[in-house]
Amino acid sequence: xxxxxxxxxxxxxxxxxxxxxxxxxxxxxxxxxxxxxxxxxxxxxxxxxxxxxxxxxxxxxxxxxxxxxxxxxxxxxxxxxxxxxxxxxxxxxxxxxxxxxxxxxx
Amino acid sequence: xxxxxxxxxxxxxxxxxxxxxxxxxxxxxxxxxxxxxxxxxxxxxxxxxxxxxxxxxxxxxxxxxxxxxxxxxxxxxxxxxxxxxxxxxxxxxxxxxxxxxxxxxxxxxxxxxxxxxxxxx
Numbered sequence: 001x002x003x004x005x006x007x008x009x010x011x012x013x014x015x016x017x018x019x020x021x022x023x024x025x026x027x028x029x030x031x032x033x034x035x036x037x038x039x040x041x042x043x044x045x046x047x048x049x050x051x052x053x054x055x056x057x058x059x060x061x062x063x064x065x066x067x068x069x070x071x072x073x074x075x076x077x078x079x080x081x082x083x084x085x086x087x088x089x090x091x092x093x094x095x096x097x098x099x100x101x102x103x104x105x106x
Numbered sequence: 107x108x109x110x111x112x113x114x115x116x117x118x119x120x121x122x123x124x125x126x127x128x129x130x131x132x133x134x135x136x137x138x139x140x141x142x143x144x145x146x147x148x149x150x151x152x153x154x155x156x157x158x159x160x161x162x163x164x165x166x167x168x169x170x171x172x173x174x175x176x177x178x179x180x181x182x183x184x185x186x187x188x189x190x191x192x193x194x195x196x197x198x199x200x201x202x203x204x205x206x207x208x209x210x211x212x213x214x215x216x217x218x219x220x221x222x223x224x225x226x227x
Binding site: 045094097 | 141143151152170172173174206208212213214215216217218219220
């Protein structure tokens with residue numbers, strides 16, 4: 001199975017900060033990497049697909065980059081409503097797997 | 107708009123089975139895969155498997171399950187109701203979790219609201 005390792009596991013930042021979350025895959029996943037945001041008690045929400053494509057309706061302060069085994073989610077200017085846990089997910093091979101999550105706090 | 111509506115919370119005894127429904131609306135049911143993901147209390151997301159509502163024109167079978175659940179998981183669909191079902195048998199306490207369905211083959215959007223399954227004696 002492909003392992004995804006996110007770093008950091010938790011992150012404290014201030015409103016307006018630029019924030020980055022990393023996701024490292026145990027093998028090349030060819031850019032087939034998605035990012036989700038999950039707020040407490042809610043279902044996850046797709047933010048970024050195929051490593052760098054912004055899902056419709058997602059604010060442009062969110063962006064994704066990366067290739068091969070290394071990927072990054074960036075938030076250009078942190079807003080209070082961005083408080084959530086963020087997960088990466090690979091869809092290159094079965095079983096699809098998720099990273100362990102990064103909890104973002106202000 | 108596209109919606110996935112799941113059945114309500116349930117409590118089961120160890121060893122029992124649970125069947126969760128995911129009723130879809132707002133799109134062509136046959137054109138999109140449905141995935142199932144679960145989340146134990148305070149834990150991360152765990153992929154369980156997928157179902158292709160038609161099973162046609164794909165490179166693989168109509169269902170694919172994570173190895174961890176093989177032998178005790180089943181995903182089915184009722185095309186007349188635009189609904190997908192996920193049944194998990196031989197429940198254990200560590201199956202206590204919120205179970206989500208989500209639309210999509212390789213990117214999951216949108217998601218159902220989640221169904222809390224509690225396994226307790």
